[in-house]
Amino acid sequence: MTPQQRFLLLLVLVGALAVALGLISRRARMLPYPIALAAAGVVFGLLPGGQFPRVDASVILLAFVPGLVFQAALTLDLQELLRRRWAVALLATFGVAMTVILIGALTHLSLGFSWASGILLGAILAATDPIAVVTLLRRLKAPAGLAAILEGESLFNDGTGVAVFSAVLATILSGVPSFGGASIRFIEITLGGAAIGLLIGFVGLTLLRFAEDAPLEILATLVIAYGSYLAADVLHFSGIVAVVVAGIVVARYGEQIGRLHGSQLLGFWNLLAFVLNAVLFILVGAALPAWTLLPVAGTVVIAFLIMLLTRAVPVYGLLALASYRSPAIPWRWRHVTFWAGMRGALSVVWPVASPARDRPGRQASMPVLRCRCQAHRKARPGTPPKPGPGTEGCRVCQG
Incomplete structure (x- = not known):
């Protein structure tokens, strides 16, 4: 079988698997679709002699x-998002900051992580992905305000968390880690990305003015989506x-210029998101080093409990503050928001993809997240790391 035929076979198998799991998930309401996809990917990755392909994480990001x-x-x-803007803004800003700091502190104290490792882990786990919960809420016709809070938080804290x-x-790789340096770099990254998004968004609206049919409209939005990401990156x-x-x-x-009303455009994007999610969760599941996690299973469980605890503090605390501004947020919404704080594929992909990008410090950044001495510390906190390939120059594990 030629490489082209194997690639086509992969697409067919992934598509067939996604369809089958989708049908099963609809019948088994307690089985969220993304979880089923990721589990299937893990199973493929564990098959003896399985040659399920590993896709480079930077390619997945792009x-x-x-x-x-x-x-x-x-x-x-957007209208409902504006009504719930205080809740979303608090969760996506102060909520992310609280999550990063709390996870960093608790992993440092309980698991023996260095402060740099703990803060990095907190940033990775700050981004939520409640897609399974939101899908279920829409199926059950849950209040629009609750869905707006969950979707808005997820959308914005993806950006702030990353x-x-x-x-x-960046500050760790500079050799002189500091809170001030990280804060300045965070402001630069965020404001720069927002400025590029505004520029390309409004330039894209100009393209949409001249798009007289659905195919051109769809193509214009694809250019806006991937062009804005590429320019900022x-x-x-x-x-x-x-x-x-x-x-x-x-x-x-877009609506003001008579665009984005067509069902074809939204239908295309909904289909594309469905396909991307299906393939992404399967590939990420297959790429998870399940066997290598067994020696550190206890550490993983403790980290999971820390993640739950640090989710509760910002959700209940900040939503209580947001309730002082109308409209109030019912307690049952707060409970759902807490349990909807699941972490998605971005939390798996980003730490692996980021060091591989073509930017200054690329070679030095690879050991930060993948070196052997960090895995050794996770398995046996407090003991010195063993030298070996991939440990050279690791400022996180040696810090």
Whole structure:
């Protein structure tokens, strides 16, 4: 079988698997579709002699994330989001900051992580992905305000969480880690990405003015989504923030020029998001090093409990503050928001993809997240790391 035929076979198998799991998930209401997809990927990755292909994580970021983020921004209920703006803003800013700091502190105290490792882990886990919960809420016709809070938080904290991760990693690689340096880099990454998103979003609206049929309209939005991410990424700003801002600009002002009303455009983006999500979760599941996690299973469980605890503090605390501004947020909504704080594929893909990008410090950044001495510390906190390939120059594990 030729490489082209194997690639086509992969697409067919992934598509067939996604369809089968989708049908099973619809019948088994307690089995969220993304979880079923990821589990299937893990099973494929564990098959003896299995040759399930590993796709480079940086390719996943470039190919999958812009489309998923843009679709979420494009289909967001902006009116309801404005009504719940205080809750979303608090969760996506102070909530992310609290999560990063709390996870960093607790993993440092309980698991023996260095402060740098703990803060990086906190930034990775700050981004939520409640897609399974939101899908279920829509199926059950849950209140639009609750869905707006969940979707808005997920959309914006993806950008802020990744920006925090990039800022912290950049200061670590500089050799002089500091809170001030990370804060300045975070502001640069976020504002730069937002500015690029605004620019490309409004330039894209000009293209949409001349798009007289659905295919051109769809192509224009694809250019906006992937163009904004690429431009920000090349300039070392946040590509996700750029896509979020560009998507909101198109969603907000597209209707004023008579666009984005057609069912064909939204149908295309919904289909694309469905396909991207299906393939992404299967590939990420297959890429998970399940066997290598067994020696550190206890550490993983403790980290999971820390993640739950640090989710509760910002959700219940910040939503209580947001309730002082109308409209109030019912307690049952707060409980759902807490349990909807699941972490998605971005939390798996980003730490692996980020060091592989073509930017200064690329070679030095690879050991930060993948070196053997870090795995040794996770397995046996407090003991010195063993030298070996991939441990050279690791400022996180040696810090």
